[in-house]
Amino acid sequence: xxxxxxxxxxxxxxxxxxxxxxxxxxxxxxxxxxxxxxxxxxxxxxxxxxxxxxxxxxxxxxxxxxxxxxxxxxxxxxxxxxxxxxxxxxxxxxxxxxxxxxxxxxxxxxxxxxxxxxxxxxxxxxxxxxxxxxxxxxxxxxxxxxxxxxxxxxxxxxxxxxxxxxxxxxxxxxxxxxxxxxxxxxxxxxxxxxxxxxxxxxxxxxxxxxxxxxxxxxxxxxxxxxxxxxxxxxxxxxxxxxxxxxxxxxxxxxxxxxxxxxxxxxxxxxxxxxxxxxxxxxxxxxxxxxxxxxxxxxxxxxxxxxxxxxxxxxxxxxxxxxxxxxxxxxx
Numbered sequence: 001x002x003x004x005x006x007x008x009x010x011x012x013x014x015x016x017x018x019x020x021x022x023x024x025x026x027x028x029x030x031x032x033x034x035x036x037x038x039x040x041x042x043x044x045x046x047x048x049x050x051x052x053x054x055x056x057x058x059x060x061x062x063x064x065x066x067x068x069x070x071x072x073x074x075x076x077x078x079x080x081x082x083x084x085x086x087x088x089x090x091x092x093x094x095x096x097x098x099x100x101x102x103x104x105x106x107x108x109x110x111x112x113x114x115x116x117x118x119x120x121x122x123x124x125x126x127x128x129x130x131x132x133x134x135x136x137x138x139x140x141x142x143x144x145x146x147x148x149x150x151x152x153x154x155x156x157x158x159x160x161x162x163x164x165x166x167x168x169x170x171x172x173x174x175x176x177x178x179x180x181x182x183x184x185x186x187x188x189x190x191x192x193x194x195x196x197x198x199x200x201x202x203x204x205x206x207x208x209x210x211x212x213x214x215x216x217x218x219x220x221x222x223x224x225x226x227x228x229x230x231x232x233x234x235x236x237x238x239x240x241x242x243x244x245x246x247x248x249x250x251x252x253x254x255x256x257x258x259x260x261x262x263x264x265x266x267x268x269x270x271x272x273x274x275x276x277x278x279x280x281x282x283x284x285x286x287x288x289x290x291x292x293x294x295x296x297x298x299x300x301x302x303x304x305x306x307x308x309x310x311x312x313x314x315x316x317x318x319x320x321x322x323x324x325x326x327x328x329x330x331x
Contacts, residue, residue: 043196058299088115143249
């Protein structure tokens with residue numbers, strides 16, 4: 001007697017029919033989505049360990065940064081954002097104890113991203129008293145003020161001045177020269193880790209080109225051309241001008257990462273019997289990377305706001321913290 005056919009899986013149904021937000025052709029490929037998520041973070045964790053990215057190294061890296069007179073409101077913003085970072089680090093520490101990392105991976109990625117975002121916000125506020133009111137502007141400001149001026153520590157320093165294909169390809173050459181390694185495969189050495197990071201940066205540039213095209217299609221200038229694609233020169237000129245205005249740094253990569261985990265690739269973090277095993281060590285890697293980024297941010301901010309203000313902030317936070325993490329564990 002023939003056995004009853006197995007019911008279709010959720011993934012196979014999505015591949016066949018899509019969802020209300022994605023056509024079948026846009027459903028992520030399981031062979032690449034989860035491995036790239038895991039391996040980019042593994043690569044970063046390898047590199048922050050290899051490069052010894054901590055508060056002391058940050059203070060050395062930023063030794064030439066001059067203190068400035070920081071008004072109270074600006075100082076409060078810097079300190080508030082750094083407290084937020086510390087809170088996200090404490091959350092990731094707690095999540096490392098979860099027996100099944102698939103239970104917490106998506107939540108951990110969101111915590112990791114908001115930690116990076118707050119750290120970057122603290123850095124821009126410390127630099128010049130500015131604070132952006134949305135994530136896109138924060139990413140743009142941080143990219144222009146830090147990676148683009150060599151004020152970001154590796155492995156957070158790589159950036160592309162624009163997503164114009166010719167420009168991006170040229171700027172990726174020295175980045176790729178440090179190593180080549182597919183995101184599908186687990187990196188185990190610094191050279192392989194650099195290769196994964198180059199691949200993720202390149203992929204983010206491609207993702208951003210798609211975003212730019214979608215925004216250009218909605219402009220009045222594009223609609224006035226009466227076209228539906230970019231085959232005509234006038235349409236390409238509009239698109240390429242928008243490409244040239246869009247740079248890519250670590251925050252744009254982090255934003256893409258959060259978006260993939262929260263939306264497009266979210267299914268792969270919670271679906272599949274092999275996922276818990278694949279995610280072993282994943283939250284620990286996120287914790288290591290966020291602590292390194294926070295150490296960089298704290299080092300810059302400590303020098304920019306001056307010794308007295310920094311000491312007062314750390315002492316006050318150590319006395320009155322509600323979370324289990326001391327600021328001195330990071331700074």
